[in-house]
Amino acid sequence: MLSARITVDPAFTIGPVRPRTFGSFVEHLGRAVYTGIYEPDHHTADADGFRQDVIEHAKELGVTTVRYPGGNFVSGHRWEDGIGPVADRPTRLDLAWHSSEPNTFGLNEFMRWTQKADIEPMMAINLGTRGVQEALDILEYCNVPGGTLLSELRKEHGHDQPHRIRIWCLGNEMDGSWQTGHKTAKEYARLAAETARAMRMIDPDLELVVCGSSGRGMETFGDWERIVLTETYDLVDYISAHAYYHEENGDLASFLASAVNMDQFIDDVVVTADAVRAAGNHKKRINISFDEWNVWYINQVRFDTPTGNHWPIAPRLLEDNYSVADAVVVGNLLISLLRHTDRVHAASQAQLVNVIAPIMTDPADEGGRIWKQTTYHPFALTSKYAKGEVLNSAVESPLVNTAKYGEVPALDAVVTYNKDSGAIAVFAVNRSVTDTLQLEIDLRGLAEMKLVEALTFANPDDVYWTASAEDDYSVVPTSNTTATVNHNVTRADLPPVSWTMIRLTHN
Numbered sequence: 001m002l003s004a005r006i007t008v009d010p011a012f013t014i015g016p017v018r019p020r021t022f023g024s025f026v027e028h029l030g031r032a033v034y035t036g037i038y039e040p041d042h043h044t045a046d047a048d049g050f051r052q053d054v055i056e057h058a059k060e061l062g063v064t065t066v067r068y069p070g071g072n073f074v075s076g077h078r079w080e081d082g083i084g085p086v087a088d089r090p091t092r093l094d095l096a097w098h099s100s101e102p103n104t105f106g107l108n109e110f111m112r113w114t115q116k117a118d119i120e121p122m123m124a125i126n127l128g129t130r131g132v133q134e135a136l137d138i139l140e141y142c143n144v145p146g147g148t149l150l151s152e153l154r155k156e157h158g159h160d161q162p163h164r165i166r167i168w169c170l171g172n173e174m175d176g177s178w179q180t181g182h183k184t185a186k187e188y189a190r191l192a193a194e195t196a197r198a199m200r201m202i203d204p205d206l207e208l209v210v211c212g213s214s215g216r217g218m219e220t221f222g223d224w225e226r227i228v229l230t231e232t233y234d235l236v237d238y239i240s241a242h243a244y245y246h247e248e249n250g251d252l253a254s255f256l257a258s259a260v261n262m263d264q265f266i267d268d269v270v271v272t273a274d275a276v277r278a279a280g281n282h283k284k285r286i287n288i289s290f291d292e293w294n295v296w297y298i299n300q301v302r303f304d305t306p307t308g309n310h311w312p313i314a315p316r317l318l319e320d321n322y323s324v325a326d327a328v329v330v331g332n333l334l335i336s337l338l339r340h341t342d343r344v345h346a347a348s349q350a351q352l353v354n355v356i357a358p359i360m361t362d363p364a365d366e367g368g369r370i371w372k373q374t375t376y377h378p379f380a381l382t383s384k385y386a387k388g389e390v391l392n393s394a395v396e397s398p399l400v401n402t403a404k405y406g407e408v409p410a411l412d413a414v415v416t417y418n419k420d421s422g423a424i425a426v427f428a429v430n431r432s433v434t435d436t437l438q439l440e441i442d443l444r445g446l447a448e449m450k451l452v453e454a455l456t457f458a459n460p461d462d463v464y465w466t467a468s469a470e471d472d473y474s475v476v477p478t479s480n481t482t483a484t485v486n487h488n489v490t491r492a493d494l495p496p497v498s499w500t501m502i503r504l505t506h507n
Helices: 052-061 072-076 107-117 132-143 149-156 185-202 223-235 252-256 258-280 324-339 376-385
Strands: 002-007 013-016 023-025 065-068 092-094 099-101 120-125 167-170 207-210 238-245 287-295 344-350 359-361 370-372 389-391 394-396 399-402 406-409 411-418 423-430 437-442 449-457 484-486 489-494 498-506
Touching: 002 411, 023 287, 052 107, 052 359, 052 370, 052 376, 065 107, 065 344, 107 120, 107 132, 120 132, 132 149, 132 185, 167 185, 167 287, 185 207, 185 223, 207 223, 223 238, 223 258, 238 258, 238 344, 252 258, 252 324, 252 399, 258 287, 258 324, 287 324, 324 344, 324 376, 324 411, 324 423, 324 449, 324 498, 376 423, 376 449, 376 498, 394 411, 423 437, 423 489, 449 484, 449 489, 489 498
Parallel strands: 002 437, 023 065, 023 344, 065 120, 120 167, 167 207, 207 238, 238 287, 287 344
Antiparallel strands: 002 394, 013 389, 092 099, 359 370, 389 411, 399 406, 411 423, 423 498, 437 489, 449 498, 484 489
């Protein structure tokens, strides 16, 4: 049995747990919108056509923000198509996913949905095929109280009060050749700067996200961030980061260490942003919006992407079935995001429902069921119990070997402390494929603590078990009966390929 140790001292903090870390993403892609969050014919649908079962699951998941409407979709999107009487809205070709977009669900529907789900909207604007004027138009429509053409039009559409959207993404993955309106770093930087400057003329207090690299593996990574931030530094608040992970060629050990790559990615973006800060003698710091992240088996296509003259509405796309191992990695990626809470101020797991998502649904004509994927559980528990400050805890761990990342710690963990309630939450993964990890947590510097709960998500008999509409309950987080507390030392055994949460409070 391997042994590892965490030393916890509340005097050493990284930064606050940021609610926006637990964001999600809804794109007009596949069934994320239609038969996902919106399905008027479903038996739980309300008067607006919103599936209440999805809203309830999203609330339980603890989602705080939702990025919308894309994603690749936004780079060809005309926001005006989705406002006004539904009968008058046009159907458009969506080049990003070779689909037809009926615009039945648009901007105002999304805003009503976020209000009912108690979620903050994070709006993306099209800087692929559009530019400054269109960005100003949507901002005027959404946020200006009244007295102008577009703000009064919003009122005519039934929204007397402005939407007051605070955080806006200036395009999406503009470094990607797959993007409609793909641009070089210099082209995008200039457009983003012009757009941000103009938007701030309407509202100087907006929070703006400029596009970073679509992934750490992009050939332009680093140089893209430098060029874009050099042009936009004083005009924006965040730079985006996107990362997806999946097991390759049966290499489970490397897959379990995916957070090593996320850590490096974040560190590299921070270094680059701070170099631009120093070179330009800027006062503020640019932080990160990690607004796309997840496990995604991008090379394992379960449903064919439409081609040719076939442009369906809401086809089944990217509906990955997630395993226990996938959930352990998702839990570990959340650990990485929390560990970087000093610089990662927002994040969006892609996506919320049906499309590489923790929530799955059947359409009404197929039974209308809903179920939780394995990845639902670490997200829901982390969002619920990670409160207060993220502590800078010392983690000592044996190493395990991986083909992709070399030797990595078997244990990865983060600790949060809510000084108001006295609650400690430890989130830990055992990356070892074969060995149980005996964990010891030294709670020095804290008053006498008692165990509240210890839950472990694992399935040693089959780490590739997946949930389904028929069975999403056989493998869930269960009580870890090995957990004990004695003289402020907590001990617990973590099985191989597992995610664990331990909660403690003052005695």
